[in-house]
Amino acid sequence: MSRAVIYEAFGGPEMLELREVPEPHAGPGEVRVRVTVTGLNPMDWIISSRSEVAAQFGITVPSGFGSDLAGVIDEVGDGVTGFAVGDRVYGSALGRAVADFVVVGTPADSLWHTPEGISDEVASTLPVAGATAAAALAAIGLRSGDTVLIGGAAGGVGVFAVQLAKLAGATVIGTASEGTFELLRQLGAEPVAYGPGLADRVKALAAGGLTAATDLFGTETAEAALALGVAPERISTIAAGPNPPGGVRATGGIDAAPDAVKRITDAILAGKISVPIAANFPVERIREAVTLQAGRHVHGKIVVTL
Incomplete structure (x- = not known):
């Protein structure tokens, strides 16, 4: 037997249970990963709490939990190439990552070798948040010389978006709570408080004008950017649904x-991006970890160790 986090009905963190389950095994074209760390994302608890969102991903109850993982391959199925027992890997297994063992197929877009020099803890934070941040910036064609407003800049996706934008040569203004201002300054962003009056505060900071924006939290940042005259095609959102305000671009990790x-x-x-780990919980405390994640005030990434 092995352990996995399961929920029988949609709801809050109290629905999550760490249970003994039959040990899975790798079939043809698959590998089994002995999971060491999983990285949490907002979509994990949104899927487990909202049946209509889960349906969009083809998830029904009972279900496993989580998406991002890192660990070591301990079984390799027939026909697998490029992966071997003992390889350190990280990747995604939507709706089943928080488990001792996860069986995954081996396409290059869902499982990667973990490079030497990157810990499992850091690797487990990368697939969803890293891909989402990259997509959010690509959708607006971010380029050197831009002044970009990033909404939710201190969150799990935001910390990647800020640093990727800086590497692209942009000036970054990031919305956050005041408690995260110093973190954002360390990452290279100029912090600004979210809430009523955001557009006026951003205007005061962006002396040369705002040229692009990405909203990683809802619609407030997108609406402020529109009010400041940013063209809709230079604004992206990841959490405003398929029809964001003003014709701005909806995108995501996919x-x-x-x-x-x-x-x-x-x-x-290369030392050009750092990954702030806000908290590390043992899997036995999964409900606490998800409660913290769902509060939407996390400064960086939350990981769960198995």
């Missing part, structure tokens, strides 16, 4: 370029 995650790992190895 739209990321095939090499987006590898480019992020290369930047981490």
